[in-house]
Each structure stands twice: as structure tokens, then as C-alpha cells.
Amino acid sequence: MAPRALDYESLNENVKKVQYAVRGELYLRASELQKEGKKIIFTNVGNPHALGQKPLTFPRQVVALCQAPFLLDDPNVGLLFPADAIARAKHYLSLTTGGLGAYSDSRGLPGVRKEVAEFIGRRDGYPSDPELIFLTDGASKGVMQILNTIIRGEGDGVLVPVPQYPLYSASIALFGGSLVPYYLEETANWGLDVNDLRQSVSRARANGITVRAMVIINPGNPTGQCLSEANLKEILHFCYQENLALLGDEVYQQNIYQDERPFLSARKALLDMGPPISRELQLVSFHTVSKGYWGECGQRGGYFEMTNIPPKSVDEIYKVASVSLSPNVPAQIFMGLMVNPPKPGDMSYDQYVRESKGILESLRRRARIMTDGFNSCRNVVCNFTEGAMYSFPQIRLPPRAIQAAKQAGKVPDVFYCLKLLEATGISTVPGSGFGQKEG
Known part of the structure; x- marks a missing residue:
């Protein structure tokens, strides 16, 4: 048979x-x-x-109210939930048509994407466009979406740091591409040498592979190092010279355990460099609610933001996102809350700061x-x-x-x-x- x-x-x-x-x-x-x-x-x-690790109270309160909006009509709701959580739940419900049980736009709720764009603007000092932000079911789904878009066949290679997070090797294999390793140097605190990058690209090209993109994981997974500004700019310069798109896996940006090397986003480093590189280098950056002091892994909330990606390509990425109809809507609200947490003066602010500081x-x-x-x-x-x-x-x-x-x-x-x-x-x-x- x-x-x-x-x-x-x-x-x-x-x-x-x-x-x-x-x-x-x-x-x-x-x-x-x-x-x-x-x-x-x-x-x-x-x-x-x-x-x-205990979940943060405020986001769970807001999402609970969004999941059970009938609680908002209960005259005793103010005894169970703080006023700012009630207000935020009403805000998020107003952004949806039909509440959390309805599909959203395939890129995610426009109101939440606006909150993400404002967060990125505050973080980097450069405005961000909500139309270039896609909300995703965790950062992994976003990474897979972009790799799937880049890899055309086994002749296409992606530079990945080794030791690497196996999401990359697994996804590249699944989409039929080739992983091109570049080795981090353990004796130099898992640092990255641009000469090694050049050798990796030369070797791949000698084997008939077209290297199309480079992945950086910052802070490092599993290696735990933070890239310095100088190192980041070297990487950006290298990608520009070699005509590579840069994929910035920045899901651990809240997880920093020393003060000498704070987190610096690839996007800020790129825009600081000024034209022509800041206008031409293609960059996709990823973030999630799964890490940091949130740790909401099971909620599957993430986003990616695109810099210098042509509008026609953005349309193609949108088309593929539409095949899944919509990212998980409760997770989108978690993302909105992560990028726009309680502010000084809000009823939940002190508790939120106490909980997040305690975890960090x-x-x-x-x-x-x-x-x-x-x-x-x-x-x-x-x-x-x-x-x-x-x-x-x-x-x-x-x-x-x-x-x-x-x-x-x-x-x-x-x-x-x-x-x-x-x-x-x-x-x-x-x-x-x-x-x-x-x-």
C-alpha cells in the first residue's frame, strides 16, 4: 500500500x-x-x-473586567475594583466592536497599537507609527511571520547568534531556509566580533547561500549579556554594508540586572546614526508580555515594529497576518497595559510599582x-x-x-x-x- x-x-x-x-x-x-x-x-x-512568580494585580483586574463586562454594571463594582482599573476596562472595551469575544483588525486593535507607538516614542525619543506595528500572539509568532516572509528557499540564509534560542533554528528549518551561525565569544562576556560576522557571511556565500537577514537577541538568550551602544552601532553598520535586514529580538528589555549597560533598542541606535543609514537599513523589532516583571507567558501577547520597510512589503505582511484573522484580543489588552501602566497619582500606581520593583x-x-x-x-x-x-x-x-x-x-x-x-x-x-x- x-x-x-x-x-x-x-x-x-x-x-x-x-x-x-x-x-x-x-x-x-x-x-x-x-x-x-x-x-x-x-x-x-x-x-x-x-x-x-505572582501576576501583577492591576492588569489582571482590568482584563477580568473586560472578560466579564457585566461586572461593570454591578453597583458594588467600586468595592471590588479600584477606580482606575474600572476606567481602563471601559477604555479597552470602547476600542473593541463586540468586546473580547470579537475578532480585531489583523494587525491588532488600532487603539492598542497607538499605545505601543507612544511607548516606543518615549523609550527611544523618536516618534513611532502605529500603522507599522503589528500585535501578535507572543513574540514567537511575530518572529515566524517575518522569517517566513524573508526566506524564499534553502538558498536563503539568516545570521543567528550561537548559542541561540532554538526558535530561530526551528523556524528557519520549517520555512526551508539555512541558518548561518555567528559565534558569541564566551571569554569576552559573550561579546560579538564584527570580523566573525564577516567570516560567517563569506563562508555562507562560498557555499552558495544568499544571506538576507541577521538576528540579534538583546539582552541575550541564553547567554544573558547586554549589547553596548558601540557594539550595536557596529552591527547596524555591518548590516548596512552587507545589505541585510536586522531582526531585533528585544523581549528581555525590562530584565536588566546591572547599571553599567542599560538596555538600548536597535531602533534608537539606528535613528541616532542619522541618514543615510537611518533611512535605509531595514529593521524589525520584537517585544512581548511574557518576560520582564510581567511574565504573562500563557497570555501570548507580543508585537513587532517595522522601520524602513517599503509600504508594498508591509501590505504583504498584513495579507499573511489576515489569514489568521486576528491576534488574541485579551493579550492585546495585556500589551496595552504593559506599555501604558498606572501613572503617578493613579489609585493603583503605588501597588503596581511595589509589585514590579519586588519582582525585578x-x-x-x-x-x-x-x-x-x-x-x-x-x-x-x-x-x-x-x-x-x-x-x-x-x-x-x-x-x-x-x-x-x-x-x-x-x-x-x-x-x-x-x-x-x-x-x-x-x-x-x-x-x-x-x-x-x-x-
Whole structure:
């Protein structure tokens, strides 16, 4: 009998090529152990609420009222909810036609996109156009949308930092493109050398690959470094010289644990450089409600903003977004609240500041504890986690451990992480899942 459409042998080969380490072999084993009753701590993905981080009160109050608008008609609503939460819920409901159960524009609610544009304007000191902002179901969906638009076939390459977040390798494989790695230098605090970038592009071109775009993850995932202004401008200059679009994954911009290197957006660095580069370099920037002190991963709210993308291309991206009809509407409201939180003088302001400061200070403290803890262990070194949510230690395994891994038919770091999981219940991601330099 001929293979049927959904038999493994006849599936789309690109689907089989996809690997996604943060939900790979280790995660599956951890889930099995959890079913057997073992307590598992899932540190394999940035999922703060699953690890006990409390949701911020104000956004949950507003979205609760939007989800149950009949509460607004209750004479006692003022006893249960603060006045500013009630006002914001009415504001968001007024932006929708039919409330949260109705589709919105495929780019997201115009009123929320305006709030995002105002946030970007305040952050960067340059106005932003709401028509060039698309709200998405988390930043991942936005990244996939843009990669799908850029990649025309396996001859097209995208420069991705290694170690990288597996979203990029998985999506590039799915869309049939080629990942072109550029290696971050661990001994230079995961810094990026433009000469390495040039070599990566030359090697790819020698293999017949057309490099079309470059990804930066700032602050770094999984490496936790923050790019300096000088480094950012070098990258922008390089992309301009090589005619590459730049994809700026900036989802951890609120997660900064030191004061020497504050977050600087790729967009601000670009516009500071002035013409011709500021008018010509194509940039797409991504953000989310899943990280920062919000940690609202399950809500799936995100956006991307386009700079110097021609109107006809924006129309094509809009057309593809329309295929999904609309991003998740409650998540759009979470995004509006994130970029436009309570202001001084608002009833909820003090509580909001207290909660968000508490979370950030706790993350900052833990970044220090993790790094110091790793560095106090024998045969372990770890750069300080300047930002994002992860530490990326290097563990030097003794030769016999490497031998035991080979005998078990496992990559050494996978073998180590499996043993760690069995012994402690801590579920991690092996370094090889992010890609690494040889050795």
C-alpha cells in the first residue's frame, strides 16, 4: 500500500528537520517523572508564573473586567475594583466592536497599537507609527511571520547568534531556509566580533547561500549579556554594508540586572546614526508580555515594529497576518497595559510599582546568586547574567563522564542534564540545544 499523507515517510521533510531543545528529550523525560509523582522544577523555558512568580494585580483586574463586562454594571463594582482599573476596562472595551469575544483588525486593535507607538516614542525619543506595528500572539509568532516572509528557499540564509534560542533554528528549518551561525565569544562576556560576522557571511556565500537577514537577541538568550551602544552601532553598520535586514529580538528589555549597560533598542541606535543609514537599513523589532516583571507567558501577547520597510512589503505582511484573522484580543489588552501602566497619582500606581520593583529586585538577586553559585563549583565557569532570565554555565566534564555518555549513546551534555534531572528533579536544557562552538 502506498504511504498515506500523514504517514511519517511522506511528511514534509522540513517538519522532520525541526528541533526545539527547550521542549525536547529532557522535557519529555521530566514530564514522565512528574507523572510518576516526582517533584520537577522546570527551568527549561522562561515561564515565571509556573515557578511561583505572582501576576501583577492591576492588569489582571482590568482584563477580568473586560472578560466579564457585566461586572461593570454591578453597583458594588467600586468595592471590588479600584477606580482606575474600572476606567481602563471601559477604555479597552470602547476600542473593541463586540468586546473580547470579537475578532480585531489583523494587525491588532488600532487603539492598542497607538499605545505601543507612544511607548516606543518615549523609550527611544523618536516618534513611532502605529500603522507599522503589528500585535501578535507572543513574540514567537511575530518572529515566524517575518522569517517566513524573508526566506524564499534553502538558498536563503539568516545570521543567528550561537548559542541561540532554538526558535530561530526551528523556524528557519520549517520555512526551508539555512541558518548561518555567528559565534558569541564566551571569554569576552559573550561579546560579538564584527570580523566573525564577516567570516560567517563569506563562508555562507562560498557555499552558495544568499544571506538576507541577521538576528540579534538583546539582552541575550541564553547567554544573558547586554549589547553596548558601540557594539550595536557596529552591527547596524555591518548590516548596512552587507545589505541585510536586522531582526531585533528585544523581549528581555525590562530584565536588566546591572547599571553599567542599560538596555538600548536597535531602533534608537539606528535613528541616532542619522541618514543615510537611518533611512535605509531595514529593521524589525520584537517585544512581548511574557518576560520582564510581567511574565504573562500563557497570555501570548507580543508585537513587532517595522522601520524602513517599503509600504508594498508591509501590505504583504498584513495579507499573511489576515489569514489568521486576528491576534488574541485579551493579550492585546495585556500589551496595552504593559506599555501604558498606572501613572503617578493613579489609585493603583503605588501597588503596581511595589509589585514590579519586588519582582525585578528578586530577579537581580537571583542572577547574582546563580552566577556566584556556579562559579563556586569545581570545573564550572559562568559569565555574570547581565540581563534576560538565564545563566549559561560551562561545565567541564571529566573524560570518564564523556566516555559513559558515549556508551549510553548520548551527547555528553544531554547525558549530564538527564543525570541532573534524575538526581534533583531540575529540568534544564543541554548547551548543545542552543548550538555551540566545536569542543
